[in-house]
Amino acid sequence: MRAVGEGSKPLPPGANVSMFVPRDVYGVVRPRTVDEVRDIVRAFARTEEGPRLQALSTGRNWGLGSREPARDGVVTLELGGLDAVRELSVEGGWAVVEPGVTQLRLAELLAGTGRMLNVTASSGHTSVLGNAVDRGVGLRRQRTLDLVGLEVVLPDGELIRTGWWPHGEHPGAINPQGLGPSPLALFTQSDLGIVTAGVVRLLPRPEAQCVLRLGFGSGRLAEAVDELRRWTAQGLVSGVLKVYDPVSTRSYGGLGDEYLTHLCVSGTERSVAAVTRVVEEEAEESGLFTRVLRSDEHPPAPDDLVARAVERLYAGDPSRNEAMLRSAVGQEADRVDAEGGGWLFFLPLIPFTGPSVARAQELLDRVHAETGIRPGSTVNALDPDVVDLVVSFRFPRTEHHARQAHRALDRTYELFAEAGFHPYRLDSDHHAWMDRFSGDPAARAFVRRLKETLDPRRVIAPGRYA
Numbered sequence: 001m002r003a004v005g006e007g008s009k010p011l012p013p014g015a016n017v018s019m020f021v022p023r024d025v026y027g028v029v030r031p032r033t034v035d036e037v038r039d040i041v042r043a044f045a046r047t048e049e050g051p052r053l054q055a056l057s058t059g060r061n062w063g064l065g066s067r068e069p070a071r072d073g074v075v076t077l078e079l080g081g082l083d084a085v086r087e088l089s090v091e092g093g094w095a096v097v098e099p100g101v102t103q104l105r106l107a108e109l110l111a112g113t114g115r116m117l118n119v120t121a122s123s124g125h126t127s128v129l130g131n132a133v134d135r136g137v138g139l140r141r142q143r144t145l146d147l148v149g150l151e152v153v154l155p156d157g158e159l160i161r162t163g164w165w166p167h168g169e170h171p172g173a174i175n176p177q178g179l180g181p182s183p184l185a186l187f188t189q190s191d192l193g194i195v196t197a198g199v200v201r202l203l204p205r206p207e208a209q210c211v212l213r214l215g216f217g218s219g220r221l222a223e224a225v226d227e228l229r230r231w232t233a234q235g236l237v238s239g240v241l242k243v244y245d246p247v248s249t250r251s252y253g254g255l256g257d258e259y260l261t262h263l264c265v266s267g268t269e270r271s272v273a274a275v276t277r278v279v280e281e282e283a284e285e286s287g288l289f290t291r292v293l294r295s296d297e298h299p300p301a302p303d304d305l306v307a308r309a310v311e312r313l314y315a316g317d318p319s320r321n322e323a324m325l326r327s328a329v330g331q332e333a334d335r336v337d338a339e340g341g342g343w344l345f346f347l348p349l350i351p352f353t354g355p356s357v358a359r360a361q362e363l364l365d366r367v368h369a370e371t372g373i374r375p376g377s378t379v380n381a382l383d384p385d386v387v388d389l390v391v392s393f394r395f396p397r398t399e400h401h402a403r404q405a406h407r408a409l410d411r412t413y414e415l416f417a418e419a420g421f422h423p424y425r426l427d428s429d430h431h432a433w434m435d436r437f438s439g440d441p442a443a444r445a446f447v448r449r450l451k452e453t454l455d456p457r458r459v460i461a462p463g464r465y466a
């Protein structure tokens with residue numbers, strides 16, 4: 001185990017790419033085994049004084065605070081050193097991984113097999129578990145749907161396995177809820193335990209895939225979104241349909257000055273050929289799209305980093321993500337926080353309807369008019385009813401520009417809250433919004449009671465969702 005700077009003075013503040021206020025961090029502990037994690041937790045449980053523990057996996061939560069805790073007075077528990085793929089079953093469709101296992105590594109292990117990982121558009125060097133416990137989103141679906149079991153160190157040092165775990169010689173069929181009340185969800189976006197491993201599902205690899213790129217002008221936004229929603233509801237679309245607005249296309253290194261949809265069709269050779277033709281016909285008949293390009297007939301141009309990456313991402317391959325990351329923040333994964341260009345995220349869920357997406361776009365226009373900052377947005381359709389709208393703010397990394405970008409972010413929180421568009425993930429500066437967004441106060445009090453019961457000594461620091 002390695003420990004850095006555990007003392008009575010905070011460490012010098014670290015940099016984060018979003019320029020969120022750095023908190024007082026009194027040390028960093030890097031355990032290498034689960035037993036070491038348990039020992040650390042027990043040591044903190046022996047005292048009620050002093051800094052409390054904040055867990056992270058690879059700490060690349062860029063746009064939401066990176067490694068920054070939500071509050072002062074923590075010791076950071078970095079779990080990247082627990083990096084074993086403990087078990088992997090291509091036949092059963094699951095892998096048992098530790099927090100340091102990156103999406104690139106797991107995806108590479110699956111190359112050429114009948115399974116693939118639901119990968120995100122972030123760097124290949126981000127953690128599968130870190131992203132899943134923060135309820136991130138991949139190109140196939142939300143990562144919580146991949147998470148079927150968690151190994152957790154509780155605040156008293158006890159180790160539990162919740163959800164589904166393969167049982168020895170006869171692993172059985174995956175059943176994330178198990179029997180009776182399921183504690184699995186208690187440990188995502190949570191300060192109730194420290195995750196030391198998880199079971200993630202591996203999706204069947206489609207035999208064939210075609211990605212369509214459909215452009216449309218801003219004047220057709222609501223109608224085009226309604227049409228795309230119709231195709232999604234009728235089963236023409238595989239995975240998460242994406243629509244980049246022109247600002248976000250450029251932010252991530254894509255080409256084009258109109259809205260651009262990326263739509264995946266996957267299945268057998270014959271089903272993909274048939275459904276792709278149906279989508280082309282529907283698009284033609286709607287009269288809404290300026291162009292419809294198929295990945296097999298019109299592969300993306302070499303400098304169209306977004307289309308090139310997205311095409312591979314649907315197939316579970318994050319190897320082109322680093323180019324997109326460099327375009328977004330100007331740096332490799334290891335240097336994003338120290339030297340990358342400024343980057344913030346706001347992540348609301350909104351209804352998958354043309355009027356809702358158009359309304360969100362109006363709100364972002366208002367943010368631009370009021371603050372001078374033009375946010376980019378990407379529609380990620382999670383299902384026929386729900387869009388994860390990724391709103392990004394890029395800014396030069398100076399105090400002045402950071403103030404302006406943060407003002408724009410604050411204003412976006414306000415305007416979206418008023419419109420009923422609530423975020424599903426929070427950044428390290430906006431944890432105070434939990435009370436406003438978390439619905440029934442009695443349910444919130446219930447979770448606080450659980451924290452009180454499980455962690456009376458406050459071993460684990462209250463996080464972004466406390």
Ligand SMILES: Cc1cc2nc3c(=O)[nH]c(=O)nc-3n(C[C@H](O)[C@H](O)[C@H](O)COP(=O)(O)OP(=O)(O)OC[C@H]3O[C@@H](n4cnc5c(N)ncnc54)[C@H](O)[C@@H]3O)c2cc1C
Pocket residue numbers: 055056057058059060061062063066067079099120121122123126127128129130131133134135136137138193194195196324325328329343463
């Ligand atoms: C260009 C770009 C594209 C991006 N694309 C995506 C995308 O497509 N989808 C997406 O979801 N995000 C995306 N992101 C955001 C972010 O980079 C990813 O979500 C990333 O996976 C999070 O970092 P991490 O995996 O290192 O997790 P970490 O930073 O290690 O963990 C995230 C949080 O989860 C909790 N946590 C982590 N590990 C543990 C543990 N072991 N026990 C208890 N709690 C824990 C902590 O609260 C921690 O702060 C993108 C960012 C950029 C800049």
